[in-house]
Amino acid sequence: MLSLADKLAPEVVKNLIPYQSARRIGGNGHIWLNANELEESELYGESEGYNRYPDFLPQVIEQAYLDYSSHFTPSGNPLSCQSRAVRGADEGIDLLIRTFCEPGKDRIIVCPPTYAMYEFCADAFALKTIKVPLIEGFGLDLDGIKENLPHSKMLFLCSPNNPTGNVIPHSHIIQLLEAAKETTLIVVDEAYIEFAPHTTVAELIASYPNLIVIRTLSKAFGLASARIGFILADRSVMTYLSRLIAPYPIPDPSARIAEKALADSGIAAMRNQTEALVSVRDWFADEVALLPFVEAVYPSATNFVLIRFNTDDCLYRYLLEHGIVTRNQAHEPQLKRCVRISVGTQASMQETLNALKAFKAASPQNAA
Ligand SMILES: Cc1ncc(COP(=O)(O)O)c(C=O)c1O
Structure with missing residues (x-):
C-alpha cells in the first residue's frame, strides 16, 4: 500500500538515486585509496587526524x-x-x-x-x-x-x-x-x-x-x-x-x-544543567513580573522568557545600551512591545534584572 x-x-x-559517496559504496580493503583523501596528514596540533571522510x-x-x-x-x-x-x-x-x-x-x-x-x-x-x-x-x-x-x-x-x-x-x-x-x-x-x-x-x-x-x-x-x-x-x-x-x-x-x-553520563549532566536553568528562569520571570512597567511575563517551557512591557517599546534598545543583547519581537503583530530573553547564568540574569530595575519608564529618552 x-x-x-x-x-x-x-x-x-522518487527517481533520484542517492549520491554514491566513497563511504556509502564502502569496501573491504586494508588500503583505502577511493576518496581522494590524504592517507597521512599533518595533525595541526590535534591528537587525532581528520584526513578521512x-x-x-x-x-x-x-x-x-x-x-x-x-x-x-x-x-x-x-x-x-x-x-x-x-x-x-x-x-x-x-x-x-x-x-x-x-x-x-x-x-x-x-x-x-x-x-x-x-x-x-x-x-x-x-x-x-x-x-x-x-x-x-x-x-x-x-x-x-x-x-x-x-x-x-x-x-x-x-x-x-x-x-x-x-x-x-x-x-x-x-x-x-x-x-x-x-x-x-x-x-x-x-x-x-x-x-x-x-x-x-x-x-x-x-x-x-x-x-x-x-x-x-x-x-x-x-x-x-x-x-x-x-x-x-x-x-x-x-x-x-x-x-x-x-x-x-x-x-x-x-x-x-x-x-x-x-551516553548516560552526558544525559545526566544535561538533566542537571536543565534543572538549574529552569530554576534561574523561574526566579528571573518572577522578579521581572514585579516591575511596574511589565505587562506580562509569559509562561515558558523553554530556555527563554517572553516579556511584554507597558512602555512605548520593548526595551530592546535600552538593554542593548547596557551591553545586554536580547531578541526584539515587536515586529510580530501579536508581540507588540515584546522582547525575548534567553536564560543565561544567574550572574547574567541578575545583571539583566538590575538593568531593567534601573529603567525609568517615565524618562522621555526611553520612549520608542
Ligand atoms: C524552534 C527552533 N527550531 C530549530 C532551531 C535551530 O536549531 P539548530 O541549532 O539545531 O539548527 C531553533 C534555534 O533557535 C529553534 O528555536
Missing part, C-alpha cells in the same frame, strides 16, 4: 539518540520510528522541504508567531507559505489550519514554541494528524523538548506516519556550535529523506561530542 510519503514525494525525488550515516549517534528519546515517552514505551542525524534542526527543516515540496507549486502552513526558518526555507524554495496565526493565548487556530490542510504539503508546528514559549496540547496535534492523514505531513519542531519532556509527541509517529519530529542538541544539551539535530520519522518518510541528505551529514568531531553527550 502507498504511504502518504509515497504519495507526496515529487517524481524527481566521516560515515555517510552516523548510525552510532542515530541509535544513541533513539535510545535517549525512548526514555521520555509519555507512555514509557520505546519509540517505534527511525532517527536521522542532520547538521542542526535548521538543516532538518530545509531537508524536509526540499524532499517533499516542488518549487513554484507546493504550499506549507505556518502558525506565527513561530520560528522563522520554516517560512524562510519555503521562500528560498519558491513555495507558498499559508499563515494561520496563533489565536488568543498563543493557541492554534485549529479550524483555520484544517481548512488549509487539503491543499498544503506540510504543516510546521513548534512545541514548545519559539518565541511564545508555550506547548501545544497533544489533543490538538492529534486532531490535526487525523485531519491531515491523507493529505499533509505534520512537522513538530521539538527543539526545546528537554524543558518539557513529557509533552513530546514522538510516540505518535507509530500511529501517524504523517508525523515528523525535529530535535536538536543545540538547546538543553548546550552543543549549538557542534551543529547536530535529529529527525524522527516513520520509515516511509526516511526513505525519501535519505535520498537527498548530504553525502557526509555529520563532521566527525561533532559526532564524537554527540556520542559523549548521548
Whole structure:
C-alpha cells in the first residue's frame, strides 16, 4: 500500500538515486585509496587526524539518540520510528522541504508567531507559505489550519514554541494528524523538548506516519556550535529523506561530542544543567513580573522568557545600551512591545534584572 510519503514525494525525488559517496559504496580493503583523501596528514596540533571522510550515516549517534528519546515517552514505551542525524534542526527543516515540496507549486502552513526558518526555507524554495496565526493565548487556530490542510504539503508546528514559549496540547496535534492523514505531513519542531519532556509527541509517529519530529542538541544539551539535530520519522518518510541528505551529514568531531553527550553520563549532566536553568528562569520571570512597567511575563517551557512591557517599546534598545543583547519581537503583530530573553547564568540574569530595575519608564529618552 502507498504511504502518504509515497504519495507526496515529487517524481524527481522518487527517481533520484542517492549520491554514491566513497563511504556509502564502502569496501573491504586494508588500503583505502577511493576518496581522494590524504592517507597521512599533518595533525595541526590535534591528537587525532581528520584526513578521512566521516560515515555517510552516523548510525552510532542515530541509535544513541533513539535510545535517549525512548526514555521520555509519555507512555514509557520505546519509540517505534527511525532517527536521522542532520547538521542542526535548521538543516532538518530545509531537508524536509526540499524532499517533499516542488518549487513554484507546493504550499506549507505556518502558525506565527513561530520560528522563522520554516517560512524562510519555503521562500528560498519558491513555495507558498499559508499563515494561520496563533489565536488568543498563543493557541492554534485549529479550524483555520484544517481548512488549509487539503491543499498544503506540510504543516510546521513548534512545541514548545519559539518565541511564545508555550506547548501545544497533544489533543490538538492529534486532531490535526487525523485531519491531515491523507493529505499533509505534520512537522513538530521539538527543539526545546528537554524543558518539557513529557509533552513530546514522538510516540505518535507509530500511529501517524504523517508525523515528523525535529530535535536538536543545540538547546538543553548546550552543543549549538557542534551543529547536530535529529529527525524522527516513520520509515516511509526516511526513505525519501535519505535520498537527498548530504553525502557526509555529520563532521566527525561533532559526532564524537554527540556520542559523549548521548551516553548516560552526558544525559545526566544535561538533566542537571536543565534543572538549574529552569530554576534561574523561574526566579528571573518572577522578579521581572514585579516591575511596574511589565505587562506580562509569559509562561515558558523553554530556555527563554517572553516579556511584554507597558512602555512605548520593548526595551530592546535600552538593554542593548547596557551591553545586554536580547531578541526584539515587536515586529510580530501579536508581540507588540515584546522582547525575548534567553536564560543565561544567574550572574547574567541578575545583571539583566538590575538593568531593567534601573529603567525609568517615565524618562522621555526611553520612549520608542
Ligand atoms: C524552534 C527552533 N527550531 C530549530 C532551531 C535551530 O536549531 P539548530 O541549532 O539545531 O539548527 C531553533 C534555534 O533557535 C529553534 O528555536
